[in-house]
Amino acid sequence: MNPSNKLEAGKVWLVGAGPGDPDLLTVKAARLISQADAIVYDHLVGNRIMDLARADARLIYAGKEASKHTLPQDSINQLLVDLARENLSVVRLKGGDPFIFGRGGEELETLVASGIPFEVIPGVTAAAVCAAYAGFPLTHRDHAQSLTFVTGHLKDGTVNLDWPALARPKQTVVFYMGIGAVNEICRQMINHGLPSMTPAAVVRNGTQPDQQTLLATLGTLPSRMAEFGIKPPALIVVGSVVNLQAKLNWFEKK
Numbered sequence: 001m002n003p004s005n006k007l008e009a010g011k012v013w014l015v016g017a018g019p020g021d022p023d024l025l026t027v028k029a030a031r032l033i034s035q036a037d038a039i040v041y042d043h044l045v046g047n048r049i050m051d052l053a054r055a056d057a058r059l060i061y062a063g064k065e066a067s068k069h070t071l072p073q074d075s076i077n078q079l080l081v082d083l084a085r086e087n088l089s090v091v092r093l094k095g096g097d098p099f100i101f102g103r104g105g106e107e108l109e110t111l112v113a114s115g116i117p118f119e120v121i122p123g124v125t126a127a128a129v130c131a132a133y134a135g136f137p138l139t140h141r142d143h144a145q146s147l148t149f150v151t152g153h154l155k156d157g158t159v160n161l162d163w164p165a166l167a168r169p170k171q172t173v174v175f176y177m178g179i180g181a182v183n184e185i186c187r188q189m190i191n192h193g194l195p196s197m198t199p200a201a202v203v204r205n206g207t208q209p210d211q212q213t214l215l216a217t218l219g220t221l222p223s224r225m226a227e228f229g230i231k232p233p234a235l236i237v238v239g240s241v242v243n244l245q246a247k248l249n250w251f252e253k254k
């Protein structure tokens with residue numbers, strides 16, 4: 001890998017930016033960001049990462065905060081095609097991993113349909129980030145033998161998920177985009193059989209200096225989150241692994 005290599009023209013790299021700390025980029029992501037002609041980036045990609053871009057790179061903000069979609073998905077898909085057809089090297093930069101609740105698949109389908117070559121570069125997803133920086137493992141032989149990532153995105157006031165499967169014991173369930181639905185999430189998990197004392201946590205702004213972790217239970221998490229005014233981006237983690245934070249926390253000041 002030669003850093004002075006110019007990137008191929010007319011190609012798109014779908015790149016995971018991780019949580020926003022440039023130190024947590026892959027080496028390949030950092031190289032591509034510093035070489036691309038154009039970068040189309042999302043809301044959760046931090047400034048410190050965008051500072052790695054070339055001074056003359058074309059930087060295009062594609063947005064996407066919950067309920068505030070800056071560019072509609074179809075326009076983003078088409079934008080990538082148009083930039084590649086201008087013969088630019090294009091980085092499509094997404095927070096975390098592009099294939100985990102990142103709509104990366106949809107964007108690639110448009111590229112395939114248009115005959116545009118591409119590569120995919122994974123990134124550190126929020127669940128891995130928040131667990132590492134909050135100080136609890138996501139699996140542990142004494143606590144959880146399986147791990148599920150689900151979207152807690154609220155649609156018409158409900159979250160349509162396979163609650164009986166999510167409420168089984170001995171697993172960890174991580175809810176992305178679940179902050180607005182915390183009442184519904186906790187209520188459903190309890191209604192489907194988990195004790196209200198089941199440990200549950202929320203981690204906000206993973207890796208940032210103001211990272212905040214609240215440890216609670218399914219019964220108390222909604223009121224704890226309201227008390228502390230927890231806003232996105234934050235992850236809800238359900239399962240007894242979260243209690244290990246008391247022992248393993250290394251990053252957050254208490």
Ligand code: SAH
Pocket residue numbers: 019044094095096097098099100101102124125126127130175176177178203204205206207232233234235236
């Ligand atoms: N592709 C991304 C996820 C995009 S969905 C990834 O792999 O991480 C956006 C959701 O990710 C947010 O609503 C939040 O639940 C979670 N998230 C992203 N960054 C986060 C962070 N720094 N701290 C806590 N949660 C985060």
